[in-house]
Amino acid sequence: MRLWRWIAVTWMALAGGVALAGDDDAAAGLVVVELFTSQGCSSCPPADAFLHDLAGRDGVLALSLHVDYWDYIGWKDVFGQEKFSKRQKSYARVAGRRSVYTPQMVIQGQDHVVGNHPMDVSDLIAQHGAQDREDVTLRVRREDGEVVIRGAARVAEPMLVQLVQYSPREEVKIKKGENAGNRYVYANVARHWTRLGEWDGKSDLEMRAPLEQGLKAAVIVQRMDDHGIGPIAAAARVD
Template sequence: MQTARTRYANRYATRYLTRVIALAVALAILSASGLASAAAAVCASHSPSHRVALVELYSSEGCSSCPPADNWLSQWKNSGATQSIVPLALHVDYWNSLGWTDRFSQHRFTERQQTLTDLSGGHTIYTPEVFVSGRELRSWSQRDSFQSRVGQVVAEPARANVALELKHEAKGAFNVDAQFTSKAADATGSLNAYVAVYQNALNSQVRAGENSGAMLHHERVVRQWIGPVPLVAGNAQIRRDIRIDDADANAPADTFGVVAFVENAATGEVLQVGELAACN
């Protein structure tokens, strides 16, 4: 039989426990709210006040000299606009008839490579080929030469601004909102905006062609390409729902990201680049 003192102690303990639980729930809600806000903040970015170097590698799984270039590009797989180098690997399709079909290849990348080559006065496209901010750099494998080109780009003030928002909807599905502004159009001619969705940590077991028997590892592979979208009165917007429909779409969200840039349509020069990795 409980005494009055025991009943009082039990009531006190129950009230205390109820308050502790309520406080814990409130703190959990506040913490979750704070984490959500932090995650939302990570899913937005703005290009810096200086130019950023867009490094485009044109590659193919059917090319035996491409894996070293792929490995070279991968050193910047976690890079971004704040680090002044934004890499992209664009797989071309003109190797596909020579024994191995590159599952990441797109004809539009072959067309872009040819366009950049034509604008620079060249005639022949090849792999691996590297362009830095729209200009070919044949000596990309020489550290000093590459750093010198990037340094020249970064030393210049930005001539365009890129703002990005990225929302991860589901596996392989994203909502992208890219805003572009520039006052350079009046002086340099028409400008175009582009968005590229890339994926890291991709592997291919090659069973034919020049790389037969090799397991190839890829970073920064462009999976979807949007553009050109002309800047009108110095402004453009690209807002799209992105979905990647293949086995690689089941990869973790943090292996995906978005790159957006402004390009001079007449010269191929990239005026500014923005980048944002996907968030959960």
Template structure:
């Protein structure tokens, strides 16, 4: 009886160990977190609306240039749209255009915001005073955590008068369109009159021409953007955006160098 008792007790211990191990294995399996691969790309598109006739704009353009320098290697894209509604206040912005003003007006509708300078829009979804570095930096960091699955590829051919851009977009959603911007990388103006009279202003990433293309029927094709008259003296690139025409949200971006002939 003592031997049987020892065997029975030993059996109970073995069963308890088996049950405990089974519980631990089951719990571990049940609570296991499986990390799935994340597809898509993150980016931050910064669109600054500015004017040489606005005394508040130079600090915003300086911040834009700083962000451009310090974001080397990161997917941060900057564009400066010079608007024309300051042109009757003493100084006509040599880079200003009604086309750029219309783009800002679209953002006013999308974001329910005022039309003002310097205004900076990030990824088409939020807007800030263009010189507010802390808020803009936080917005960039937040956007770089978001993955987008829409993709865009560009190629180009240029002659003395224009650049032909060939595009191909993938995974486009309903209501999205392509925005192509012809960008002059650098510019300089000595301002003679107006709010910035006597100042020597340096500019970067100046948008000189845009084209907006519907992607409803086809996601691939080509478009022509004309150079301004002094094109041979400048360095150029094309920045392409896929943007929701109803909300303004940007879901893809890319850029290519343009070799002006």
């Protein structure tokens, strides 16, 4: 039974995500998976390896966000950023949790799961991929070194428009700390995460933002409330 369940979940995860974009736009309707990880965390490498699989799935935007709160134990994560630690803590605060940990994956801005539990992650990806996400449509395209963003919403509510730029592959040899002596290859490492502005959903969304050469990019529209960031309403890669 578990084998058939795995096959069904995997098929649904691969089938998830409906393209909402036009001919000149990047694909939308993605399920966003954020992995909070650290090169100083001995239990993170399996989750980092699993992210390679997720990064290759259709309908999934898998991102590796390296936090900085493990840097004190002997190795400073070369990709670690305070803003990613703050983002993870914001998720915890909204969920009513008092602490954070690595490796952790947050699915579609709302479901939290241990990052090295592949079946749990695949279950959640399949669930979100099967949901109707037509409240917000998002269209993006690359033009003259910038991303052009257009969107429309059926419901007026506060939303945050964000641009994430990421490196599809990074290889690092760890020289100190719990993972000393090992060399790891990381997928979809977030390098820049920019808040482009808020959108009330009442009028059509129109924005532009510069892109850094050599990095891939995606636009994420995320609901907001008084406690912080909430569920992701829409996401699209910038191709």
